[in-house]
Amino acid sequence: MKFIDIVKTAIANSFRSKLRTGLTVIAIFIGAFTLTITSGIGTGVTNYIDTQVTAIGAADVLTISKAADSTSSTTDGPAAYDPSKATTVSLGNGSRPGSTIQALTAKDITRIGKTPGILNIDPSVRVTPDYIEYDGTGKFEIIVNATATLTTADLAAGAQLDNASTTDEILLPTTYLKNLGFANAKAAIGQAVAIGITDYAGAQQEVRATVVGVQNETILGVGAGLNQTLTDTLHAIEVTGAPAGASDSYATATAHFDAESTPAEITAIKDDLATQGYASQTVADTIGSFQTVINVIIGVLNAFAVIALIAAGFGIINTLLMSVQERTREIGLMKAMGMNGGRVYTLFSTEAVFIGFLGSALGALAAVGVGSLVSNILADGVFSALPGLQVVQFAPTSIAIIIGVVMLIAFLAGTLPARAAARQNPIDALRYE
Amino acid sequence: MSVPVLSAQNIGKSYGSGTNRFNALKGVSLEIRAGESVAIVGKSGSGKSTLMHLLALLDDPDTGTLLVEGTDARTLKGTEVNRLRNQDFGFVFQQFFLTANATVLDNVVLPLKIAGVPPRERKARGMAALEQLELADKAKNKAITLSGGQKQRAVIARALVNNPKVIFADEPTGNLDTATGAVVEDILFALNKDKGITLIIVTHDIELAARCDRQIFIRDGREDTTESGAPRKRHAGAHAGAHA
Numbered sequence: 001m002k003f004i005d006i007v008k009t010a011i012a013n014s015f016r017s018k019l020r021t022g023l024t025v026i027a028i029f030i031g032a033f034t035l036t037i038t039s040g041i042g043t044g045v046t047n048y049i050d051t052q053v054t055a056i057g058a059a060d061v062l063t064i065s066k067a068a069d070s071t072s073s074t075t076d077g078p079a080a081y082d083p084s085k086a087t088t089v090s091l092g093n094g095s096r097p098g099s100t101i102q103a104l105t106a107k108d109i110t111r112i113g114k115t116p117g118i119l120n121i122d123p124s125v126r127v128t129p130d131y132i133e134y135d136g137t138g139k140f141e142i143i144v145n146a147t148a149t150l151t152t153a154d155l156a157a158g159a160q161l162d163n164a165s166t167t168d169e170i171l172l173p174t175t176y177l178k179n180l181g182f183a184n185a186k187a188a189i190g191q192a193v194a195i196g197i198t199d200y201a202g203a204q205q206e207v208r209a210t211v212v213g214v215q216n217e218t219i220l221g222v223g224a225g226l227n228q229t230l231t232d233t234l235h236a237i238e239v240t241g242a243p244a245g246a247s248d249s250y251a252t253a254t255a256h257f258d259a260e261s262t263p264a265e266i267t268a269i270k271d272d273l274a275t276q277g278y279a280s281q282t283v284a285d286t287i288g289s290f291q292t293v294i295n296v297i298i299g300v301l302n303a304f305a306v307i308a309l310i311a312a313g314f315g316i317i318n319t320l321l322m323s324v325q326e327r328t329r330e331i332g333l334m335k336a337m338g339m340n341g342g343r344v345y346t347l348f349s350t351e352a353v354f355i356g357f358l359g360s361a362l363g364a365l366a367a368v369g370v371g372s373l374v375s376n377i378l379a380d381g382v383f384s385a386l387p388g389l390q391v392v393q394f395a396p397t398s399i400a401i402i403i404g405v406v407m408l409i410a411f412l413a414g415t416l417p418a419r420a421a422a423r424q425n426p427i428d429a430l431r432y433e
Numbered sequence: 434m435s436v437p438v439l440s441a442q443n444i445g446k447s448y449g450s451g452t453n454r455f456n457a458l459k460g461v462s463l464e465i466r467a468g469e470s471v472a473i474v475g476k477s478g479s480g481k482s483t484l485m486h487l488l489a490l491l492d493d494p495d496t497g498t499l500l501v502e503g504t505d506a507r508t509l510k511g512t513e514v515n516r517l518r519n520q521d522f523g524f525v526f527q528q529f530f531l532t533a534n535a536t537v538l539d540n541v542v543l544p545l546k547i548a549g550v551p552p553r554e555r556k557a558r559g560m561a562a563l564e565q566l567e568l569a570d571k572a573k574n575k576a577i578t579l580s581g582g583q584k585q586r587a588v589i590a591r592a593l594v595n596n597p598k599v600i601f602a603d604e605p606t607g608n609l610d611t612a613t614g615a616v617v618e619d620i621l622f623a624l625n626k627d628k629g630i631t632l633i634i635v636t637h638d639i640e641l642a643a644r645c646d647r648q649i650f651i652r653d654g655r656e657d658t659t660e661s662g663a664p665r666k667r668h669a670g671a672h673a674g675a676h677a
């Protein structure tokens with residue numbers, strides 16, 4: 001029997017008992033549907049994170065802080081006070097309000113700068129302006145995106161921030177446009193906005209900045225981005241009137257290393273910094289921990305889908321055993337007419353694979369339809385604040401893999417009945433009543 | 434004299450095991466030559482079908498030897514046995530064994546499909562076989578819609594579609610009325626005469642058996658030589674006559 005005839009016969013046979021085949025197909029459908037949806041969510045979320053990571057575009061940046069004091073472990077209680085060491089950071093230098101952390105001093109900055117592999121280091125400065133206003137149409141609160149200088153923004157209009165520029169540049173999120181009085185993203189480009197900020201003495205001052213770009217909002221920091229020049233200008237105002245020494249300590253610093261560094265070299269730099277008493281993290285480290293959590297959740301969902309598919313596999317075994325039973329005489333006849341056992345085996349496992357294909361293809365198709373629909377609804381609704389997030393996305397390869405895996409499971413499920421069929425003695429089969 | 438197509442030497446077959454063991458065939462020897470028509474006759478349960486299945490290589494004898502064109506069947510490889518069953522043998526079983534929901538044509542071309550014959554040729558040969566049995570107009574019908582006589586003819590069409598050397602027919606007229614039975618008999622003997630196909634017919638119908646060149650009587654799993662002997666002698670004369 002030619003293979004093409006075996007396939008045709010197997011397909012025809014699977015449609016002979018439509019109800020039974022249909023029920024088995026439904027079982028597989030459910031498993032494949034779930035698996036496709038979960039993998040779609042995996043792809044969607046991972047893609048989103050990936051674009052966010054590329055948006056950060058700073059694979060050569062380390063965020064460095066002083067390592068938590070090793071002597072103040074949980075078992076030993078707090079370490080004895082050492083007046084020469086402890087410097088808590090004041091607000092305006094990058095610390096979280098109310099938190100006490102070891103600060104980086106100017107001395108630390110120089111030391112880190114000398115670490116082999118570190119190209120340059122900038123202490124992180126965080127400014128907290130009071131308001132933003134355009135064209136005198138009303139003052140609005142402004143949140144500064146601290147990572148803006150490190151990231152490549154996902155632009156809706158305009159250009160990226162230029163840290164080398166001497167003009168004060170600002171990058172607005174799309175959500176700010178309406179309140180500030182811009183008709184659309186394009187209209188904002190090149191306009192001057194006023195930023196209000198209070199100095200150390202309590203007096204409010206205003207700085208003018210040019211809007212260079214409008215950015216789609218991201219999960220990695222909401223708010224307006226300021227270029228280095230504008231940050232420096234604002235910081236200068238914030239520390240105006242401060243006593244000497246109050247401003248030369250920082251919570252964190254950002255250091256650049258060679259962008260070509262291998263992971264091993266990056267680890268070496270981090271280890272080197274660790275021995276000197278500094279904690280350092282690349283952007284990938286930060287994102288990585290986030291991604292791990294998502295991967296675990298998706299893994300659990302996938303496990304459930306696979307369990308559903310294994311259950312469906314038993315459905316296939318049952319269906320095929322019944323059809324082997326039903327077709328005992330037919331098998332006997334075919335064997336009596338010279339069909340060899342191998343072909344009989346192929347005939348039944350092809351039927352199993354076909355049932356698997358039918359269920360998984362339909363399941364995947366339905367999942368793509370439903371997933372895309374739900375994803376679009378969510379993107380316009382719940383996730384409208386996160387432009388670019390399509391929660392469910394389908395990669396053709398992963399759909400092909402799912403269908404392939406289901407067909408494999410079906411094939412394995414089919415081996416038992418197919419073997420039973422292949423081993424039948426033609427005469428016993430023909431005498432079977 | 435040429436080598437016989439089939440030669441059985443004291444073949445036996447038993448079913449079951451232990452106290453349930455039943456010797457269905459207790460040592461039968463026979464020879465079948467190319468172009469002969471042979472009837473295997475006996476009462477119900479005497480072991481006729483069992484003998485036919487052994488001769489057709491559908492089952493293995495427990496004792497004795499079976500030679501196929503001089504070769505011991507036990508030494509034949511699986512593929513060779515399948516080739517024999519597929520190309521050299523045609524079967525008409527006691528029951529029809531038609532696939533109910535497939536078309537008559539599909540049922541008839543099954544041996545060709547197994548042989549790997551391409552669809553176009555399959556159809557042509559299937560239709561030719563059906564025409565021979567005056568069933569061409571029913572080719573597209575489902576097998577289940579045929580009458581008993583039509584089914585029997587469809588089964589014969591299936592048996593001869595491969596141009597076999599030997600047709601094994603187990604009670605080919607058992608399910609039919611005398612008139613239709615006679616038609617089926619005529620078809621079989623015409624095939625024997627015109628194409629030289631060897632016929633091995635299992636029957637309990639003495640008249641059908643008498644139309645064959647030779648009769649082998651089976652009783653309780655043994656050849657009944659008291660009856661088998663006489664026709665064999667007659668056969669020798671008939672054979673000589675045929676060649677004259």
Ligand SMILES: Nc1ncnc2c1ncn2[C@@H]1O[C@H](COP(=O)(O)OP(=O)(O)OP(=O)(O)O)[C@@H](O)[C@H]1O
Nearest residue numbers: 431448449455457476477478479480481482483484
């Ligand atoms: N698979 C089997 N298991 C046990 N006994 C069997 C089996 N097949 C056949 N027999 C027995 O072997 C004996 C011969 O059976 P067989 O089918 O050859 O008879 P038969 O001569 O063809 O009869 P009939 O004319 O009724 O078709 C019977 O007694 C039957 O019960």
Ligand SMILES: [Mg+2]
Nearest residue numbers: 481482527603
């Ligand atoms: Mg019988």
